[in-house]
Amino acid sequence: MTRVSNFTAGPAALPLAVLEQARDELLDFEGSGMSIMENSHRSKTYERVHDEALALMRELMGVPSSHQVLFLQGGARGQFAMVPLNFLSSGKSADYLLTGVWSEGAFEEAQTLGKVRTAGSTKGVGYTRVLRQEELELDAGAAYVHMTTNNTIYGTQWRSEPEVGGVPLVADASSDILSRRIDVSKYAMIYAGAQKNIGPSGVVVVIAREDFLSSGRKDIPQVWRYATHAKANSLWHTPPTFAIYLVRGVLRWVKSVGGLAQIERWNDEKAALLYSTIDADPEYWRCPVERESRSKMNVVWRLPSEALDEKFVKEATAAGLVGLKGYRTVGGIRASIYNAVSVADVARLCDFMKAFAAANRP
Numbered sequence: 001m002t003r004v005s006n007f008t009a010g011p012a013a014l015p016l017a018v019l020e021q022a023r024d025e026l027l028d029f030e031g032s033g034m035s036i037m038e039n040s041h042r043s044k045t046y047e048r049v050h051d052e053a054l055a056l057m058r059e060l061m062g063v064p065s066s067h068q069v070l071f072l073q074g075g076a077r078g079q080f081a082m083v084p085l086n087f088l089s090s091g092k093s094a095d096y097l098l099t100g101v102w103s104e105g106a107f108e109e110a111q112t113l114g115k116v117r118t119a120g121s122t123k124g125v126g127y128t129r130v131l132r133q134e135e136l137e138l139d140a141g142a143a144y145v146h147m148t149t150n151n152t153i154y155g156t157q158w159r160s161e162p163e164v165g166g167v168p169l170v171a172d173a174s175s176d177i178l179s180r181r182i183d184v185s186k187y188a189m190i191y192a193g194a195q196k197n198i199g200p201s202g203v204v205v206v207i208a209r210e211d212f213l214s215s216g217r218k219d220i221p222q223v224w225r226y227a228t229h230a231k232a233n234s235l236w237h238t239p240p241t242f243a244i245y246l247v248r249g250v251l252r253w254v255k256s257v258g259g260l261a262q263i264e265r266w267n268d269e270k271a272a273l274l275y276s277t278i279d280a281d282p283e284y285w286r287c288p289v290e291r292e293s294r295s296k297m298n299v300v301w302r303l304p305s306e307a308l309d310e311k312f313v314k315e316a317t318a319a320g321l322v323g324l325k326g327y328r329t330v331g332g333i334r335a336s337i338y339n340a341v342s343v344a345d346v347a348r349l350c351d352f353m354k355a356f357a358a359a360n361r362p
């Protein structure tokens with residue numbers, strides 16, 4: 001068996017130890033004589049897995065008692081709709097901070113459900129950075145402010161939360177949740193599809209303040225109300241049990257290596273390695289992102305020509321460095337260096353880059 005260095009944007013690399021454990025207990029989970037997938041979601045066996053995953057999420061992220069953790073379905077895009085559906089009640093509008101494709105998607109979905117405003121956008125500069133505080137035009141009476149903490153496609157990331165006064169801050173953190181320590185109390189809600197840093201696709205993690213959750217609309221179908229899932233410990237209907245079981249594995253792994261403090265050190269180290277390789281040869285590699293906005297999760301850059309971009313991806317793949325092609329509408333190169341991508345994987349990529357540049361000068 002050869003495992004590649006996987007730089008795919010999502011679904012993405014998972015820690016090998018988590019996959020090995022899943023393999024080992026696939027046919028007989030903890031002596032139940034069946035896989036975890038075949039256990040009822042109402043069984044004690046599954047419930048222990050479910051509760052441990054929720055508790056680990058809370059522990060690792062330092063979620064305060066004011067906030068709840070939920071496991072939902074429908075992907076991050078489901079949240080693009082569920083947020084306005086619950087919180088965009090008549091009379092109010094919501095503010096959206098536009099910093100890339102995903103925030104635009106959230107904004108468009110909200111437009112179909114109520115009144116929304118753009119409270120800042122970096123579209124004019126090709127989304128090559130996030131917003132500065134002084135650029136925000138916030139509505140003090142907004143139902144919420146929506147932001148994307150890490151822009152997976154353009155390779156930009158907020159260093160800290162914007163100041164939004166007393167307005168609830170809602171964040172799509174799909175591509176940088178669990179990558180660093182954050183102050184959860186600053187957010188009314190954080191949501192993330194699991195498939196980048198938390199586990200496989202099929203489950204969405206929502207962390208939200210209880211009073212915010214319970215302020216949601218009551219005149220919408222139960223399945224789309226956050227309150228329904230909050231009251232039922234995310235077991236109101238059948239959850240994606242196997243995905244949550246793998247999430248538990250990933251969270252156990254994060255804890256075993258030293259929690260978010262260690263994960264953050266590794267992520268800083270990986271990003272520094274890769275950006276310094278890019279910066280060391282500015283004639284050859286070009287990162288379009290403004291320095292202060294550079295993402296530590298998705299690193300984007302270009303070679304001197306599109307033909308070389310293509311050749312680079314092809315030869316990297318052959319060398320076991322996969323998933324490096326930039327997003328289809330953006331082009332170039334993108335290395336997603338999520339938690340399960342090791343410092344050694346990134347070092348291997350940097351070595352490959354230096355050798356490639358030396359052999360392919362235009």
Ligand SMILES: *Cc1c(COP(=O)(O)O)cnc(C)c1O
Pocket residue numbers: 010074075076077078102148150151152172173174175193
């Ligand atoms: C991947 C991604 C999404 C899309 O997630 P789905 O689960 O496919 O809906 C949304 N937002 C961000 C920031 C992402 O990285």
